[in-house]
Amino acid sequence: MKESMFYDVYGNKVQCNTCNHRCKIGINKRGICEVRENIDGRLYVLNYGLVSSINIDPIEKKPLYNFHPGSRVLSIGTVGCNFRCLHCQNYSISAAKIDDYPLEKLHPEDIVSLAKKYNTDGISWTYNEPTIWYEFTYDTSKIAKKDDLTVSYVTNGYITEEALKEISPYLDAANVDVKAFRDDFYRRVCHAKLEPVLTTCKLIKELGIHLEITYLVIPTFNDDEEEIKDFCRWVVELDPSIPVHFTAFYPQYKMLDVPPTPIETLNRAYEIGKDKGIEYVYLGNVHSDRDNTYCPNCGALLIKRSGFSILDNKIRDEKCPRCNFKINLII
Template sequence: MDEPISNAERYPAKYWHRLSDGRIQCDLCPRDCKLHEGQRGACFVRGRVGDEMVLTTYGRSSGFCVDPIEKKPLNHFYPGSSILSFGTAGCNLACKFCQNWDISKSRSFDKLADQASPEAIAQTAERLGCKSVAFTYNDPVIFAEYAMDVADACHERDIKTVAVTAGYIHAEPRRDFFAKMDAANVDLKAFTEEFYVKQTGSRLQSVLDTLKYLKHETQIWLELTTLLIPGFNDSAEELQALSEWVARELDVEVPIHFTAFHPDYKMIDIPSTPTSTLIQARKIAQTAGLKYVYTGNVHNREGEITFCSSCGAALIERDWYEIAQYRLTTDGHCPDCNATIAGRFGEYAEIFGRRRIPVAIGDLI
């Protein structure tokens, strides 16, 4: 039985319509949840009250933290800068390997903070010197109305916005949501329909449609992440198909991060990803023509470096999330051959480093 929706959770939601049988349908994502009175969608945070759809997590967060931008991961979006990260609860996917399952699978809303207005988040990011704000930990598309309002408040203060998402969203809300974002890291979880259906409860094509939309119809800076799970999505054949699709349908300059799985949630019996698998994935992607391929969740120095795609010079050397050397010009060129490096760069004033600084809700302005 669904948890009752309290008065405090009833923020009017967009993207739904009434059905002839009396139910209402959520039009936010391809799940197309059809709800009777009092029911919640699969994401658990969008529900029906009376004849309307409501968002139950508007203005409420599961926590705030100042991170290095590289942790999102974004390696070509103002490297070395800090980002104020936050999320809410719930998710519209059902990934058996979720690494943030305590937040994304949450059914308990008593732990969500109540004083996280869009203006307070933007002002806090400015006060803490953050270049940007990230919607992360759980998928921001399910709290789209809240995220878009936060983005508006951030942009008034010249603070960038970043969506860390699986990209499982319908066309109309996708247009509205990403119009408010400056960058996105999209989790391309695998490259087979079987994996998406069995391991995430979603469909691959909708994600591919989002990726093509972001690359070809927006000005958003886009990077991809694929978590490699041993025996599930790490075969050479699948990685080659994925890499070739990115090169063909997106662009060889779209950075991709192959990251290591660790046992969690409903996959505690699956071993961690060997570093050798990530190194192989990187080589496969480079052979397919991708220019910026990274490894993550393991300490592999070569897989952390941004190399010039023209002359091969090491331009940004990283040690985990800390930048050890930064040689890009302020306008994003290689100082050795003057080749343009894809990304969003600017005045490089300081290195935030690998710190992770929790921000208490009472510290919000």
Template sequence: MIEARMWKKEDDAIRCGLCPHGCLIRERGQGICGVRGNRDGRLYALTYGKVVSAALDPIEKKPLFHFLPGTTTYSLGGIGCTFRCRHCQNWEISQAKIDELPLREIQPEEGVAQAERSGAASITWTYNEPTIWHEYALDMGRIGRKRNLKTIYVTNGYITEEALNELSPMLSAFRVDIKAFNDEFYKQICGGRLQPVLDATIRAHELGMHIETVTLVIPGLNDDPAEIDTMIRWVIEHLGPETPMHFTRYHPDYQMNDPPATPLATLERIYSRAQELGLKYPYLGNIPGSPYEDTRCPSCGAELIRRRGFSADNVGLDGDRCGRCGERIPLILS
């Protein structure tokens, strides 16, 4: 076992400092995530190097639309999560316990080598919450960056400033879920709080990470127009109007069989409203064949990147500029 980072003793227990839960873990216990455990008075990363899934994915699947578009990313997932989202689409692994699923070992050096062999431009920790894999991602990412691989977290954003600061030299992109813009949703649906997610996202931005946000729009729970407006305004103010925001279609899953799927009209209204408020790059997701996944020039409206499924085709870019009017488009291309 690998000893964990970011913890301190409190009497006969351990206080974990990796995420805002700040779990107090007693002997033989685990934190809320299920993968950081107190063993003989020390905290261990119980799933270091233990992988449920490793695959080569299009970067658009994450979704990341302004970060290495058209490339593939070597994606790794394990078990456990800091949240208990009732609508989780990866609940089979995020809510699993260590002894419930077969785990195979991929050590950091081997993971980087597999990414290189695959032709991927990046490594992504995804499928479940990467924050709880802190030591593993940190070790692999440091090796990967030395070999010119970018690195990505697909995250719920529930991470402390200390942990983010440690990740910052190696972490290139922070693709974060903003699940709603009200604390009650986070408490009732996810088992967390909103403000730590906002704080972490601002900090990741300050540290120079590429940021894209995703909000799964659930009818009757987080689709209130005033709430959505407040979220968009917050992103514009704190992250900038060029931040890509993805609004994706909900469908019933896991413990949430109601409400039904998000009406397309709701998402189209959000898209239009985001543009009215000054957001330059809104996107809609989970709508097969949708033109709302295309990147358009915010200045002249020219189509620049056309997306269908998980493919991305350059149809109007000249480097990182609009081929029609010359507007610079905020893309990380290499």
């Protein structure tokens, strides 16, 4: 166990300030994430260093397409989550209880050593929500940056402002799931709220962290054209150069009765994104040439992909070789 970095004490209760649920937790009780417990009036993290999943992935799998394309990262996850998404693809670990899942105990130095041993370019906190074991990601990321490793979060964006600011010097990139653009969806499907996620995206940009956004398109739930248009307008107002990934849904967990996303729906989302002014729009979870990177200015093919593999990369000095347009891409 490790004491939480962000909490307030109110008598026998503590308020966790790591994510935007800001749970008020009684003695011997746990927060929504199920991995933070009030023990004798102090908040402790129960899953510090307890790893459920570890693998080497291409950075494109996160997905991060405009951040060190072609690099490899050590991907790491634990158990638990602060959302309760009905369609979670990693529910076997996100819905697992810490006491009922086989976990491996590792130290921050162990993670960095593994990343270096296997010649990866960085570490990605992924598979389940990284915010719920924030202290371990924070301690490890500080060490990783000393060894010039990249650090990325794949996140639902529910981290608090104070926690995000604290880790920001050691966080290079984040892919945030904006799961819908209606608060009703967040309340019914995720047991959360939309606004904190949008606020996090804005703060990520302000802190100079590379941001990409994923929007999983779920038939009849968040695929309405007006909703997608509203989402795209919001992205453009925030920054039109933010890469957006419209990805296909496949029946998972408690949404087995919902059909997969038709390719026509994804293509329409792609067209709406481009029409509204988003400079880098990608389709994911399907076979399509719309996972390539094109110059927003002249349309030149800059990065050709096949799945998560890069077949050709024409970008030099973060500029289009044809028209010299500055590309929002970190080499």
